[in-house]
Amino acid sequence: MHDILGGSNPTAQAVTGIVNNPSINGQLPFAKPNGAVLPVSNGDNGVVDNNNNIPLLTGLSGATTAVMQNNGGFGNVPVVNGGQLPSGNTLQMLMFGTMTVFDDELTEGHELRSGLVGKAQGFYVGSSEDGTGQTMAFTVMFESGRYADSLSFFGIHRTSVSESQLAIMGGTGKYVNAKGFATVKTYDMTNNQHETDGLETLLEFTVYVTY
Amino acid sequence: MHDILGGSNPTAQAVTGIVNNPSINGQLPFAKPNGAVLPVSNGDNGVVDNNNNIPLLTGLSGATTAVMQNNGGFGNVPVVNGGQLPSGNTLQMLMFGTMTVFDDELTEGHELRSGLVGKAQGFYVGSSEDGTGQTMAFTVMFESGRYADSLSFFGIHRTSVSESQLAIMGGTGKYVNAKGFATVKTYDMTNNQHETDGLETLLEFTVYVTY
Structure with a gap:
């Protein structure tokens, strides 16, 4: 399953949470009393503009690279100051509660252009305090x-x-009446930019099903 | 299942996506390089006000008729200029990521006033790039x-x-322990205005269940 945020042909888009909250002004969803340093700046000085329309988001990979916002598409999304990029978990914590809707392609191999098996449609919601978990609900259509x-x-x-x-x-x-489970392996494809200019996360499913 | 958007007695309301984005300024979620014409205007000139409180939305039918917004209920919803209404898929693409929560009535027949069987509560989320699919999660209570x-x-x-x-x-x-599936047929009832002044979509379920 190829999940692509941003770029010219995204397959997923955040619809709630940070993208719709114009006043996060430094509030982490689970800010601890000892106070994490606010990673987000509303200023636009020092902004790195990569012209890729890559949103302020981590995808299914939990990747913390890139994360620029340079267009008006999300309106009030704060702009990350390149010099103030937070480290891993701090940024991921910002994703708590963010729902991302996706319409991802399923392929036989790891390559985006390999044989199309079907589509996966649904959503995932950042649901771990530490930013390392997402509640997923989706349907795979063959x-x-x-x-x-x-x-x-x-x-x-x-x-x-x-x-x-x-x-x-x-x-x-x-x-119909399927029972079972799937194991999911995650591959961060953000450094594999020859196939897409978005932030791609590859999920490899192995399904154990009786029906 | 009678799904009614807008009007004086709506049973469904969008809660994310386009309704919460005050600056969509013409950006389609999946704008393709060939560039669909921006269908949405924030201006209020030429606005058709039908006094029906029908929101800028397509419901479960994917209907693209009407789509006026004339009250403050949704705050920042852009107003559609009557002269700029987009055709089918263009508007539907705007619905990607829009979550609509519903509390719909279930009736025995197609008529809204026919025998009440129960209620269906849940939500659907626009989840197809081309605007023709919605991820649905809901419970039918008899x-x-x-x-x-x-x-x-x-x-x-x-x-x-x-x-x-x-x-x-x-x-x-x-x-309890139910297994099975349902087939769903969709009827666009927007031209059947004698029963409701909202945008009604009728879903006819045929349920195949073992328990």
């Missing part, structure tokens, strides 16, 4: 049979471990 | 037994095909 065959998943995708597991909620078509 | 009997569904509702399929996630009451 291209054969006019997308009548589908499997729906629910669970927590964790970026701090090599493999997460999601439960199968059910299915349709040949997968 | 009126008999004080709503103790329920079935929960998850899946992709597609408006470009005559019939979609949703998986049953589970159930309660007499439907």
Whole structure:
């Protein structure tokens, strides 16, 4: 599953949380009393503009690279000052509560252009205090049979471990009454820019299903 | 299931996405390089005010008619200029990521006033790049037994095909341990204004369930 934030052909977009909150003004969702340094600046001095329209977001990989916002698409999103980029978890904590909706392609191989198997549509929500987990709810529609065959998943995708597991909620078509689970491996493809100019995260699913 | 957007007795309301973005200024979520014409105007000249409080939204039918916003209920919702209404998919693409929460009535027949069977509560999120699919998650509560009997569904509702399929996630009451699926047919009732002044979409469910 290829999840691409930003760039010229994104497949996922954040719709709630930080992107819709014009007044985060330094408030971390779980700011601790000892006070993490506010990583976000509303100023525009020192802004790194990479012209890639890459939003202030971490995707499914939990990657903390890039994170620039240079257009008006998200309106009130604060601009990160290049000199003040927070380290890993601090930024990830900002993602708590952010819902990202996706319409991702499923391919046979790791390459974005390899054989299309189907689409995965749904959403994920940052749901770990430490920024390393996302609640995912989505449906995989297989291209054969006019997308009548589908499997729906629910669970927590964790970026701090090599493999997460999601439960199968059910299915349709040949997968009706499906039971089982999937293991998910995550590959941060942000340094693999020859296929997309967005922030790509690759999820490799191995599905164990009875139906 | 009667899904009614706007009007004097709406049963569904968008809570994220376009309604919360005060500066969409013509940016389609998945604007392609060939550039769809910006369909949205923040100006108020030429606004058609139908006094119906119908929001700038397409409902479950993917209908693209009407779409006026004339009150303060949604705050920053841009007003559509009557002369600039986009055609089908262009407007639907604006709906990507929009979550709509509903509390819809279930009736025996297609008529809104026919026998009440129960309620369906949940949400749907625009989740197709081309605007023809919505991820739905909701629970049907049957009126008999004080709503103790329920079935929960998850899946992709597609408006470009005559019939979609949703998986049953589970159930309660007499439907505990339910398995199965539902087929969903969609009827655009926007031209059937004698029963409601909102934008009504009728979903006809046929449920295949074992429990």
